[in-house]
Amino acid sequence: MVPAKDSPTPAEWKVLRIVWERGECAARDVVEAGREEHGWSTSTVKTLLRRLVEKGHLKTRRVGNSFLYRPGRSTFAALRRAADDLLASAAQHTVGPLLAYLLRRSQLNAKELDELRSLLDEKEEDA
Amino acid sequence: MVPAKDSPTPAEWKVLRIVWERGECAARDVVEAGREEHGWSTSTVKTLLRRLVEKGHLKTRRVGNSFLYRPGRSTFAALRRAADDLLASAAQHTVGPLLAYLLRRSQLNAKELDELRSLLDEKEEDA
DNA sequence: ATCGTTCGTCTACATCTGTAAACGGAGGCT
DNA sequence: AGCCTCCGTTTACAGATGTAGACGAACGAT
Numbered sequence: 001m002v003p004a005k006d007s008p009t010p011a012e013w014k015v016l017r018i019v020w021e022r023g024e025c026a027a028r029d030v031v032e033a034g035r036e037e038h039g040w041s042t043s044t045v046k047t048l049l050r051r052l053v054e055k056g057h058l059k060t061r062r063v064g065n066s067f068l069y070r071p072g073r074s075t076f077a078a079l080r081r082a083a084d085d086l087l088a089s090a091a092q093h094t095v096g097p098l099l100a101y102l103l104r105r106s107q108l109n110a111k112e113l114d115e116l117r118s119l120l121d122e123k124e125e126d127a
Numbered sequence: 128m129v130p131a132k133d134s135p136t137p138a139e140w141k142v143l144r145i146v147w148e149r150g151e152c153a154a155r156d157v158v159e160a161g162r163e164e165h166g167w168s169t170s171t172v173k174t175l176l177r178r179l180v181e182k183g184h185l186k187t188r189r190v191g192n193s194f195l196y197r198p199g200r201s202t203f204a205a206l207r208r209a210a211d212d213l214l215a216s217a218a219q220h221t222v223g224p225l226l227a228y229l230l231r232r233s234q235l236n237a238k239e240l241d242e243l244r245s246l247l248d249e250k251e252e253d254a
Numbered sequence: 255a256t257c258g259t260t261c262g263t264c265t266a267c268a269t270c271t272g273t274a275a276a277c278g279g280a281g282g283c284t
Numbered sequence: 285a286g287c288c289t290c291c292g293t294t295t296a297c298a299g300a301t302g303t304a305g306a307c308g309a310a311c312g313a314t
Contacts, residue, residue, distance in 0.1 A: 008216075009270080009271060009272085010212065010271090010272095011271075011272060011273090012271090013212075013215075013216040014215075014216075016216070017215070017216055017217070017218055020218035020221070021218050021219065027291070027292080028290085028291090040272095040273080040274095041273070041274055041275090042274085043273075043274040043275065043276095044272075044273050044274060046274095046291085046292070046293090047272085047273075047274075048272090048273095049292095050292085050293080051271090064280090064281085065279085065280055065281070065290085065291065065292085066290080066291055066292075067291090067292080076221060076224075079213075079216060079217055079221060079225060080225075080228055082213055082216060083213060083225060083228055083229050083232070084232070085137065085140075086206075086209055086210060086213050086229075087229065087232055087233065088140075088141075088144070089135075089140040089141075089143070089144055089206060089209060090144070090206055091144055091147035091148050092148065092234075094147070094203060094206060095233050095234070095235065095239075096233075096235055096236075096239035096242065096243075097203075098206060098207075098210060099226075099229060099230065099233060099235075099239075099243060100242060100243060100246055101207055101210055102210050102213075102214065102226060102229065103226065103243065103246050103247065103250070104246065104250075105210070105211065105214055106214065106222050106223075106226060107219075107222070108222065108223055108226075108250060108254075109223075109254070110251065110254060112222075112223035112226075113247050113250060113251050113254075115223065115227060116223075116226060116227060116230065116247055117244065117247050119227055119230050119231065120230065120240050120243055120244050120247075123230070123231075123235065123240060124237065124240050127235075127236070127237060127240075136300080136301060136302085137301090137302095138301075138302060138303090139301090154260095154261075154262080155260085155261090167302095167303080167304095168303070168304055168305090169304085170303075170304040170305065170306095171302075171303050171304060173261085173262070173263085173304095174302085174303075174304075175302090175303095176262095177262085177263080178301090191261095191310090191311085192260085192261065192262085192309080192310050192311070193260080193261055193262075193310095194261090194262080
């Protein structure tokens with residue numbers, strides 16, 4: 001298995017997200033989404049797809065003369081790494097406000113909110 | 128006011144963090160920390176400091192023939208922008224797990240935990 | 255006054271990233 | 285059979301980024 005060492009670049013993340021949101025999909029779908037959401041040309045999207053496959057963030061499945069793309073297992077791992085980088089960028093005294101900011105921005109359902117609450121409780125006990 | 132449009136690059140973030148942790152400090156301090164923490168040469172650190180000042184993420188104050196560096200007001204704003212980028216990278220169904228991951232990784236004191244709990248409660252009401 | 259040390263500035267350059275045109279093969283329509 | 289269209293592949297290139305040497309001015313000790 002290819003461990004996907006290289007993190008996606010910002011542009012690659014946008015493609016990754018597009019694929020992630022729709023599950024397995026064809027290049028054409030990504031091209032269309034890329035054009036609408038980011039004004040990208042066909043070639044640009046194709047290049048980004050190729051690089052993501054090379055890096056191991058996307059897997060492909062041949063269908064006829066074309067491919068279907070889907071996120072690899074490493075995709076969420078890459079997101080975690082991006083999260084690590086974000087935390088590493090924050091100074092200790094800014095971590096709290098940073099997390100607060102993230103929580104405010106996020107759309108979460110009741111169940112997710114509950115899980116996060118439990119997490120906070122756990123952490124309280126640890127400390 | 129300089130709006131610091133360009134986000135820091137990964138390497139620049141590391142420098143920013145160094146300065147952030149110590150408050151106002153001299154290039155020499157950053158050079159030393161950069162060498163210890165990242166194995167950077169003096170020149171590398173100096174280049175990164177310069178670029179950060181150009182971008183408006185660091186402010187300087189002349190003292191004798193050298194400078195003291197400190198984070199600009201835009202520094203935390205840049206961190207928020209990085210947080211936005213992270214959220215934008217996540218697919219909707221991965222946001223919850225992502226936040227959970229971030230919480231687990233973070234060291235937070237009781238007060239910070241409390242504030243986050245309050246935030247979750249607020250969000251619950253909204254929904 | 256001199257000389258080594260310390261600073262900031264200028265210059266350099268390989269690699270990565272964003273963005274995209276051009277090309278050649280496969281499939282389908284006429 | 286011939287042509288249009290769609291697809292993946294190849295090539296291109298400017299600008300950003302990581303990494304760092306070289307240089308000249310100022311400072312401090314002798």
